[in-house]
Amino acid sequence: MLEDKNQERTALEQLGEFGLIDHLTQNFAISRKSTLKGIGDDAAVLDFKDKKTIVTTDMLIEGVHFDLSYMPLKHLGYKAVMANLSDVYAMNATATQIAVSVAVSNRFPLEALEELYAGIALACQIFKIDLIGGDTTSSTTGMLISITALGEADEAEIVYRSGAKPNDLLVVSGDIGGAYMGLQVLEREKEVFKVNPNTQPDLSPYSYIVERQLKPEARKDIVELLKKLEVQPTAMIDVSDGLSSEILHLCKNSAVGCNLFEEKIPLDPTVISACEEFKMDSTLVALSGGEDYELLFTIDQKDFDKIKGNPNMTIIGHMTEESEGAHLVTRGNTKIPLTAQGWNSFGKE
Amino acid sequence: MLEDKNQERTALEQLGEFGLIDHLTQNFAISRKSTLKGIGDDAAVLDFKDKKTIVTTDMLIEGVHFDLSYMPLKHLGYKAVMANLSDVYAMNATATQIAVSVAVSNRFPLEALEELYAGIALACQIFKIDLIGGDTTSSTTGMLISITALGEADEAEIVYRSGAKPNDLLVVSGDIGGAYMGLQVLEREKEVFKVNPNTQPDLSPYSYIVERQLKPEARKDIVELLKKLEVQPTAMIDVSDGLSSEILHLCKNSAVGCNLFEEKIPLDPTVISACEEFKMDSTLVALSGGEDYELLFTIDQKDFDKIKGNPNMTIIGHMTEESEGAHLVTRGNTKIPLTAQGWNSFGKE
Structure with missing residues (x-):
């Protein structure tokens, strides 16, 4: 096509x-x-x-x-x-x-x-x-x-996955779910193309999410920004397999739990509208989508003021004692255990 | 099989x-x-x-x-x-x-x-x-x-491919052509097996060359031996694509020529007998065979005494001025230009 x-x-x-x-x-x-x-x-x-x-x-x-x-x-x-x-x-x-x-x-x-x-x-x-x-x-x-x-x-x-402590803030750069929704759009257009090869797809309403899928940018700028802000993350991982899977990696490697707040997950408006169009739950897309190549990290609470209000990063939760487990706190204030549903090339786990 | x-x-x-x-x-x-x-x-x-x-x-x-x-x-x-x-x-x-x-x-x-x-x-x-x-x-x-x-x-x-000088000696570790002839034996047995799956191949006469193909050993020992002998090669490359191709790499990178003496190329007796059996020219096999993972290197003539008679390495030629080109000097004392006939996964060059 x-x-x-x-x-x-x-x-x-x-x-x-x-x-x-x-x-x-x-x-x-x-x-x-x-x-x-x-x-x-x-x-x-x-x-x-x-x-x-x-x-x-x-x-x-x-x-x-x-x-x-x-x-x-x-x-x-x-x-x-x-x-x-x-x-x-x-x-x-x-x-x-x-x-x-x-x-x-x-x-x-x-x-x-x-x-x-x-x-x-x-x-x-x-x-x-x-x-x-x-x-x-x-x-x-x-x-x-x-x-x-x-x-x-x-x-x-150097920041490992293993340095997060209870009460550290959980922060993600940029926004999440775009690459996955871009893939949905491209897959749909591929099917349309198979049926009628003369169709010219109009991808312009989806340009942000299609670009997130086709031309992601590694967040070198975030590493530089954190240095400039004098923030040393306590733990860090990149979001390649979906937020849920990456949070669980941080929790496991750091021996901590986590509360992730659904309402805090940064979603671009295009992601939300594409999710509505595809009848998908945008939170699930963010948790399981993958390929966003954003950075997910934890910081000590004392660094809160340094990143507060910064448009490049969003505080989406905080770490807890390991015994408390890793949970999504929904908009309705229900706690749901996080499970790894990231993309697995050998099929679902 | x-x-x-x-x-x-x-x-x-x-x-x-x-x-x-x-x-x-x-x-x-x-x-x-x-x-x-x-x-x-x-x-x-x-x-x-x-x-x-x-x-x-x-x-x-x-x-x-x-x-x-x-x-x-x-x-x-x-x-x-x-x-x-x-x-x-x-x-x-x-x-x-x-x-x-x-x-x-x-x-x-x-x-x-x-x-x-x-x-x-x-x-x-x-x-x-x-x-x-x-x-x-x-x-x-x-x-x-x-x-x-x-x-x-x-x-x-550190030894690069680019340090060889005219009059340096050209040295190779171990022997050459075994991995290629081992492959010929294995390919033949595969064809036999296809015709009659009940055949049990007797590979024992070929055990050396089959092992050269199936279980090559990288020459860490040669690097250690050279250090012990206080010999710093002037240029070095590993023999993965056949002697001819590797010599030409050294010549090109060092801007020198080379005389390689056919009679000096170290061949195991099993390689020679397998070449006779398969009606292949053993020199051509050594020049073009590949996968031997021996080390090919050049040394200054002053180091000759340090390696002379060492059973782990053989002097097979010497480097010349670039203008003289790279040649094989045959047993009959004819000079034939060396050409790269090493293995090329995209087909013959």
């Missing part, structure tokens, strides 16, 4: 494996001082000096994690990088380098990989990340992307 | 994504001082202090890089780690951590993943590597493994 059928097609075997890597990575410049050697040897060499090294890795598979019938390849490249950077920022660290491995079947021409790498390059440019390695190979079916992101942080800055 | 059809089968969806990762990684202990935080947060945290950080990544895909009809899963896990560690050793560095992402279709039961992780665990134990992260997800078809390996080295120890 968004795919251009008339594009140029250059078969990948014309370049060979080394020629292909060289071609795709030729326009990536090295900008980080910590990158001593990027692409072009058996391994990259980095120098984080007295900082700690942060490492995270993630694999995305066509047909499982993305659908190329509505995900343009440039967006896919950008989003794949965001998903990894988000994990680095969730450590309260600075993301610095990525290594990218891509496997594609012969249905993809060179131009498709160029689009994918254009998205990766844009992400690297905006977030000041060096591409330092990777691998390009063939697959038997579809496209696979595996990215490892590296970062750096002073030891004292 | 080597697959046990009567194995227990536990469906992956019974555990869910987080349960699965916990289950598979529960027996991995952290042994490196540089690992501050391994699995269990958004990212791992490492501390290489005043050493440089080495990073390399590699992706293996069923049907492209491995064939489960003769590759037992435990061996596959081990080999996948070796392929990555080999790249770290090729920097003359110490391998310290790996992150492993695995995607499998629902044809694989839990027990298959346990076997794969048993091989990964064995590699980690023998090579003193910490598993610090990763991802387990579902695929639409087959099995995919993406590994990122990390290492550390003092800056002065």
